[in-house]
Amino acid sequence: MTGAGLxxxxxxxxxxxxxxxxSANLGPGFDSFGLALALHNEVTVRVTDHGLHVEVTGxxxxxxxxxxxxxxxxxxxxxxxxxxxxxPGLEVRCTNRIPHGRGLGSSAAAIVAxxxxxxxxxxxxxxxxxxxxxxxxxxxxxGHPDNVxxxxxxGLTVAWRDTFGGVRALRxxxxxxxxxxLFLSEQTAATADTRRTLPEQVPHQAAARNVAYGALLIAxxxxxxxxxxxxxxxxxxxxYRAAVMPASAALIDRLRSGGIAAVLSGAGPTVLALAxxxxxxxxxxxxxxxxxxxxxxxxxxxTGVELLVE
Ligand SMILES: Nc1ncnc2c1ncn2[C@@H]1O[C@H](COP(=O)(O)OP(=O)(O)OP(=O)(O)O)[C@@H](O)[C@H]1O
Ligand SMILES: N[C@@H](CCO)C(=O)O
Numbered sequence: 234m235t236g237a238g239l240x241x242x243x244x245x246x247x248x249x250x251x252x253x254x255x256s257a258n259l260g261p262g263f264d265s266f267g268l269a270l271a272l273h274n275e276v277t278v279r280v281t282d283h284g285l286h287v288e289v290t291g292x293x294x295x296x297x298x299x300x301x302x303x304x305x306x307x308x309x310x311x312x313x314x315x316x317x318x319x320x321p322g323l324e325v326r327c328t329n330r331i332p333h334g335r336g337l338g339s340s341a342a343a344i345v346a347x348x349x350x351x352x353x354x355x356x357x358x359x360x361x362x363x364x365x366x367x368x369x370x371x372x373x374x375x376g377h378p379d380n381v382x383x384x385x386x387x388g389l390t391v392a393w394r395d396t397f398g399g400v401r402a403l404r405x406x407x408x409x410x411x412x413x414x415l416f417l418s419e420q421t422a423a424t425a426d427t428r429r430t431l432p433e434q435v436p437h438q439a440a441a442r443n444v445a446y447g448a449l450l451i452a453x454x455x456x457x458x459x460x461x462x463x464x465x466x467x468x469x470x471x472x473y474r475a476a477v478m479p480a481s482a483a484l485i486d487r488l489r490s491g492g493i494a495a496v497l498s499g500a501g502p503t504v505l506a507l508a509x510x511x512x513x514x515x516x517x518x519x520x521x522x523x524x525x526x527x528x529x530x531x532x533x534x535x536t537g538v539e540l541l542v543e
Contacts, residue, residue, distance in 0.1 A: 241313065241316050241317035241318050241320075241355045241356075241358075242355070242356045242357075243280040243320050243354055243355060243356065244280070244353065244354050244355070244356055244540070245280075245543075246279070246540055246541050246542050246543055247277055247278060247279035247324075247541045247543065248277070248278055248279075248350055248353040248354055248538060248539065248540055248541065249275060249276070249277045249538070249539045249541055250275070250276045250277075250278075250345075250346045250349050250350045250353070250536060250537070250538055250539075251273050251274070251275050251536065251537040251538075251539075252273060252274050252275075252276070252342040252345050252346045252349075252384055252536050253269040253270055253271065253272065253273050253342070253383075253384055253387065253532035253534075253535065253536075254269070254270040254272040254273070254274075254330075254331040254337040254338050254339070254342060254529075254532075255267050255268065255269050255270060255337070255338035255341055255342070255379075255380045255383040255384050255499075256268045256270060256336070256337065256338065256383075256413065256415070256498040256499055256505045257336075257338060257377075257379035257380045257383070257498075257499040257500075258379065258467070258470065258496065258497065258498075258499060258500075259450060259454075259465065259496060259505070259507075260446065260450060260464070260465035260466060260467040260471070260494075260496040261443045261446035261447040261450055261464070261465070261466065261467045261468075261469070262379070262391070262447050262450065263443075263467070263469045263470045264377045264378070264379050264392075265378075265379055265391055265392050265393055265447075266379060266389070266390070266391060266392075266447070266450065267338075267379040267380055267382050267383030267384075267389070267390045267392065268383055268388075268389050268390075268407065268413065268454075268531060269383045269384060269386070269387045269388060269390075269531065269532035269533075269534075269535060270337070270413055270415075270529045270530075270531065270532055271529050271530040271531065271532045272330055272331055272337070272527075272529055272532075273330060273331075273532075274291075274327065274328060274329050274330055274331050274339075274342050274343070274346060275327075275328040276305055276325065276326070276327050276328075276346040276347070276350055277325070277326045277541070278309070278323060278324065278325050278326075278350045278351075278354060279323070279324050279354075279543075280320040280321070280322065280323060280354055281320075281321070281322035281323060281324050282321055282322050283321055283322040284322045284323075285300065285301065285306065285322065285323050285325075286322075286323070286324045286325070287299040287300070287303055287305075287306065287325045287327070288325070288326045288327065289303075289327045289329065290326075290327070290328055290329065291327075291328055291329035291330055292329040292330060292331060292332050292333055292339070293329055293332075293333040293339070294329065296333070297327075297333075303325075304340060304343040304344060304347070305325065305327055305343045305344075305346055305347040305350075306323075306325065306347065307347070307374075308343065308344040308345075308346070308347025308348050308351075308371070308374055309323070309325075309347040309348070309350060309351040310351075311347075311348070311370060311374060312347065312348040312351035312352055312362060312367075312370060313351050313355070315361075315362060315366075315370065316351065316352065316355045316358055316361050316362060317355070317361075320354065327346075332417060332503075333421065334421035334422060334423055334424075335417060335418055335421060335422075335498075335501075335502065335503045336418075336422075336424075336497065336498035336499035336500055336501045336502065336503040336505075337415070337417075337498060337499065337503060338380035338383070338384060338499060340375060340380075340424070341371070341375050341380030341381045341383075341384045342380075342384055344371050344374045344375050344381060345367075345371050345381055345384045345385055345536055346536075348362075348367050348370055348371050348374075349367060349385075349536055349538060352367065353538050353540065364385065365399075365401075367385065368381065368382060368385060368392075368400055368401075368402055369399060369400045371384075371385070372392070372400045376425075378392035378393075378400045378402065379392050380499065382400075382402035383535075384535065384536060385402070385535050385536050386402060386404040386535045387404065387532050387533050387534045387535030387536075388404050388405060388406055388407055388531065388532075388533050388535070389404070389405045389406070389407040389451075389454050389455065389531070390402050390403065390404050390405070391403045391405065391451070404535075405451065405454070405455055406455065406533075407454050407455065407531045407533075408454060408455055408456055408457075408458055410458055410509040410510050410511075411454060411458055411507060411508075411509060411510075411531060412507075412508055412509065412510050412513035412528060412529070412530060412531075413505055413506070413507060413528075413529045413530075413531065414505070414506040414507075414508055414513055414516045414517045414526060414527070414528050414529075415498060415503055415504070415505055415506075415526070415527045415529060416484060416503060416504040416505075416506070416521055416524035416525070416526055417503050417524060417525045417526075417527055418478075418480070418481060418501070418502035418503045418504070418523065418524055419523050419524070419525075420478070420480070420502050420523070421502075422477070422478060422500060422501055422502050424499065424500040426477075427474050427477060427478070427500045427501060428500065430473045430474055430476065430477055431470055431473050431474075432473060435468070435469060439468035439469070440468075440469070442466075442468055443467065443468055443469050446463070446464055446465070446466045446467065449463060449464035450464035450465060452464070453465075454507070458507075458509050461494035461507050461508075462489065462492060462493075462494045464494070465494040465495070465496050465507065467496065470497075471485070471496065471497050474497060474500070474501055478497075478501045478502040480502070480523055480524075481497060481501050481502040481503070481504050484504050484521055484524060485497065485504055488504070488506055488516075493506050493508060493516055494506060494507045494508070495507075503524075504524065513528055514528065516528075
C-alpha cells in the first residue's frame with residue numbers, strides 16, 4: 234500500500250519489533266550506563282486504511298491508554314513525522330512483559346519499539362532514520378539516553394553527548410559470567426517524580442569519587458567481576474532517592490553488607506544485584522518481603538525486527 238498524498242510510502246506486511254528490558258545507572262553511571270536484560274516486549278504493527286486500533290496484553294494492560302496518548306503510539310507518530318508523514322491507519326498489538334514504573338526501562342522499551350516499528354513500516358525508512366538518528370529521537374522522547382541505548386544495542390552500553398551535542402552510545406560485551414538478579418519491588422515509582430529528589434549540585438569530592446567507581450565498573454562488568462562490589466558504589470543519585478524508597482535502600486545495604494553488588498535499578502524502586510553465574514541462584518533464592526526476585530541473563534541482541542507476511 235502507498236499512503237496517498239503522503240511523502241512516505243508504506244510497507245504492506247506487518248512488522249514485529251522485540252525490545253529488551255534495561256537496567257540503567259548500574260550504581261555510578263547515572264544517565265549513562267545501561268544493561269539489557271533477557272525479558273522482552275513485542276509490538277506488532279500494520280498500516281491500515283483508516284483509524285487507530287490498539288490491543289495491549291500483559292504488564293500495564295489495565296492502565297495504558299489505547300489511543301494517541303499511548304507511549305508506543307506517540308513514539309510511532311514522532312518517527313513517522315520525521316519520515317515524511319503519518320499512515321492512513323494503524324493496527325498495533327503490544328505484548329508486554331516488562332513491569333511499568335519499577336526501574337526496568339519499560340518506557341524506553343515502549344519508545345524504542347514505537348520508533349523502530351514506524352521506521353520499518355516506511356519503505357526506505359532505515360536510510361532516512363539510521364540507527365544513530367533512532368537513538369537521538371528515542372533519547373529525546375525518553376529525556377535521558379541510558380535505557381534507550383541499551384534497549385537498542387543490547388549488552389552493556391555507555392551513552393553520552395558528543396562534542397557537538399549529539400547523543401552517542403558505545404556497546405560493550407558484558408563478561409559472560411555476569412547475571413542480573415532483580416528484586417522487583419511491589420511498589421511503583423514514576424522516574425520523572427524520583428528525578429525531582431536529585432539536587433542541582435553535588436559536592437566536588439563526591440563527583441570525583443564517582444568517576445573512579447564508574448571507570449572501575451566498566452572493567453568489572455567486562456572482565457573483572459571480582460571488582461563489582463567496590464565498583465557499584467554511587468554518590469550521585471542513590472543517596473538522594475533513598476529517602477523516597479527506604480525499603481529499596483535498606484535492601485541494598487543488606488545485600489552489600491553480605492558482599493553482593495546491589496544497586497538501585499534505574500530510578501528504582503527495584504533493586505539490581507550483579508553476580509556471577511555460580512553465585513546468582515543463591516542470591517535469587519533470598520526471601521525479601523515486598524520484593525520478588527528474578528534471575529535474568531544479559532540480553533546481547535538488543536532490538537530485533539521481523540517483517541511478517543500476511
Ligand atoms: N508498553 C508500554 N505501553 C505504553 N506505555 C508504556 C509502556 N511501558 C511503559 N509505558 C509508560 O511509561 C510509564 C513508566 O515509565 P517510567 O519511566 O516512569 O518507568 P520505567 O521506564 O518503568 O522505569 P525506569 O525509567 O526507572 O527504568 C508507564 O506508567 C506508562 O505510562
Ligand atoms: N538515568 C535515569 C534512569 C531511569 O531509568 C534515572 O536515574 O532517572
